[in-house]
Amino acid sequence: MTLLETDRSHDISQPLERLTPDETMKANSDQLRGTIAEGLAAPLTAAVPGDDIKLMKFHGVYQQxxxxxxxxxxxxxxxxxxxFMARVRLPGGVLTPAQWLKLDALGRAYAGDMLRLTTRQTFQFHYIHKKNLRAVMQGLNDVALDTKAACGDDARGVMASINPELSALHAEVYALAKGASDHATPKTGAYPEIWYGEERQTKGEAPEEPMYGRTYMPxxxxxxFVIPPVNDIDVYAQDLGFIAIVEKGRLLGFNVAVGGGMGRTDQAPKTYPRLASVIGFxxxxxxxxxxxxxxxVQRDYGDRxxxxRARFxxxxxxxxxxxxxxxxxDRLGFALGEARAYAFTTNGDTLGWQRGEDGREHYTLRIENGRVKNFENLALFDGIRAIAEAHRGTFRVTPNQNLIIAEVDPADRPKIDALLKAHGLDRLNGGSGLRRNSMACVALPTCGLAMAESERYLPTLITKIDAILAEHGLSDEPITIRMTGCPNGCARPYIAEIALTGRAPGKYNLYLGGGFAGQRLNKMVLENVAEPAILELLGTVIGHFARExxxxxxxxxFAIRAGYVAEVTEGRHFND
Structure with missing residues (x-):
């Protein structure tokens, strides 16, 4: 008997009372089909019934x-x-101008005249009516995109560093990330049957999923995948992270990091964020x-x-x-090598133009909190569409919710510059060091888990913090700040230098002490407080920081050295 045959705690043959309802639901879903097709056709409600709400997450769709x-x-x-919200599966955040134009058209037709860039390098459509879901899915399929496993108990969209300066290395790592994504995508025929109207090919006698079985992941x-020294994907927040080891420009392999994750629940000390641990090469x-x-290992031993407590x-x-x-x-059949040396210096993006080693140009455009729409004084949606119509390279969505106009031939740079200027997009990369390193989740009004504002509020709060920074001559100081409307951590707040997670309307937990390169957890300093208390404490710490x-x-x-918070060395001690 091998090590991994000694404990099969996920086995669906166990008494059902030992499993969560979600496990029973997955096992009885006919490989994620459920009654989704019937629910989409139900004429008397804009919702879908019962368990189909949860099953649709495996198809990349949330009911809101x-x-x-x-x-x-x-x-x-x-x-x-x-x-409904639909999330696109986009490994590594890379897409073509033709794909952008299709996303643009779908966003205008079905999703409230907007797109949203997410913290995992992809797109979300919001405000989709049930009757239009199939049109969105089929439109994505027209340009070889889909929403498979963008949500649910499976391998989510795979991230990859977007460093535009390292052209050949980025291409190699991106190819590996896309290969991993394609490999880990569920194989059930439910998706094409429900969304494209294809005929069922299987008879249902055996599981269609060679990796996932009937109950998928816990x-x-x-x-x-990350390329040091830029930790743009926050590799320590991943369940499985691959840290590229490069020697003289050549990719040798990867250090393997396991067990990262951000989510927690307030008032539940058994839940906590954790940074991934490097276990070898x-x-x-x-x-x-x-x-x-x-x-x-996680499929067979995760808590069901x-x-x-079901995360890895x-x-x-x-x-x-x-x-x-x-x-x-034991499963690999060989021992991991010793972890190789590496170092991270930041987890942020370099805005503006950069030149790759192959001579092509790349422009990183800051998109505040990832929201792409036409604002009152800024036609952002129209401007990017105009660029996509002229661009001959690719686009890359960054893990910080920004957009790279990538692989621009130097001869085409003046054309892109002119379009940026004509639409006012050249002004977006300004602002303080704090604003340039900010990130927020969607939260209200669409997320059902949100307890407070996030995306709509963070820019206003930053303006008030900026005034404090300016008073102390720190306007250009790069400081990471992240906000979420609940403790689940979609914007990876628990590794930011300043973080806020929503507790109630207008109330937040305030955290300090995260690592600038995403290498350390922060710690709570104020619980369930409103803006005045947040600004008062930040004013004190910022002033002290400026002086000493x-x-x-x-x-x-500095927040740790000056004693405002204790350093968190393990996730298990986050709530101490």
């Missing part, structure tokens, strides 16, 4: 409602204004085998009885890192 008008709808005895599983031709081995980070801590490493090696910082010292490092 407009919470700005929820109370008014209730008073009128109407059902909530149900709409919870979502996130994979990312693999050659670049072993990426797919490593994905299979690590995902297999307590969904709040808890499996790692519960089993122990040595056990996890041995289990992975050491040369080259970052804000998060």
């Amino acid at each position: 409602d407009d919470r700005d008008i929820r109370d008014e709808r209730r008073r009128q005895k109407l059902e909530p204004a149900y709409r 919870r979502k599983f996130k994979i990312g 693999v050659a670049k031709d072993k990426v797919i085998e490593t994905c299979d081995a690590v995902m297999g 009885a307590d969904r709040s 980070k808890y499996t790692v801590d519960d089993k122990g890192l040595d056990w996890i490493k041995a289990a992975i090696e 910082r050491q040369p080259g010292e970052h804000f998060g490092d």
Whole structure:
């Protein structure tokens, strides 16, 4: 008996009371079909019924409602204004101008005249009516895109560093990331049957999923590839991270990091964020085998009885890192090599023009909180469409919700510059160092989990913090700040130097002390407080930082050295 045959706690043959309802739902879903097709056709509601709401997440779709008008709808005895969010699967954040133009058209036709760039390098459509979901899915299919497994208990969209200066290396790492994404995408025929109207090819006697079986993963599983020294994907926040090891410009392989994750629940100390642990090195031709081995360990040993502790980070801590490493090696059939040396210096983006080693030009455009639409004084949506119509290279979505107009021939740069200027987009890369390093989740009004504002509020809060920074001569100081409307951590707040997570309307937890390169967790300093208390404490710390910082010292490092927070060395101690 091998090590991984000694404990099959996910086995669906166990008594159902030992499994969460979600596990039973997945097992009985007919490989994610459920009754989704019937629910989409139901004429008397804008929603879908029962378990299909959860099953649709595996198809990249969330049912939501407009919470700005929820109370008014209730008073009128109407059902909530149900709409749907669809998330595109876009490994590494790379797309063509033709794909951008299709996304633009779908956003204008079906999603409230907007797109949203996410913190995992992809796109979300919001405000889609149920009757239009198939049109969106089929439109994406026209340009070889889909929403498969962009949500749900599976391997989510795979991230990859977007460093535009390292042209050949980026191309190689991106290809590996896309290969991992294609490999880990669920194989069920449910998606083309429901969304494209294809005939069913299987008879249902056996699972259609060679990797996932009938119950898929215990919870979502996130994979990312990073190229030091820029930790743009926040590799330590991934369930499985591949850290590129490069020697004289040549990719040798990857250090393997396991067990990262951001989500937690307030008032539940058994839940916490965790940074991934580096366990060894693999050659670049072993990426797919490593994905299979690590995902297999989590599939078979992740907690399927307590969904709040079903992420891989808890499996790692519960089993122990040595056990996890041995289990992975057992499946690989070889021992991992010793981890190689590497270093990160930042997790932010370099805005503006950069030249790649192959001579092509790349322009990184800051998109505040990822929202692409036409604003009152800025036709952002129209401007990027005009660029896509003229651009002959590619686009890259960054993990910081920005957009790179990539692979521009130097002869075409004046044309792109003129379009940026004509639409006022050349002004977007300004602002303070804090604003340039900010990120927020969607939160209200569409996210059903949000307890407070995030995307709509953070720019206003930054303006007030900027005034404090300017008073102390720190306007250009790069400081990471992230905000989420709940503790789930979609904007990866727990590794920011300043972070806020929503507790109630207008109330937040405030955290300080994260690492500037995403290498350290922060810690809570204020709980469930409003803006005045947040600004008062930040004013105190910023003033102290201005007076007594050491040369080259970052804000998060100073917050720890000056005693405002204790350093968090392990996720298990985050709530201490």
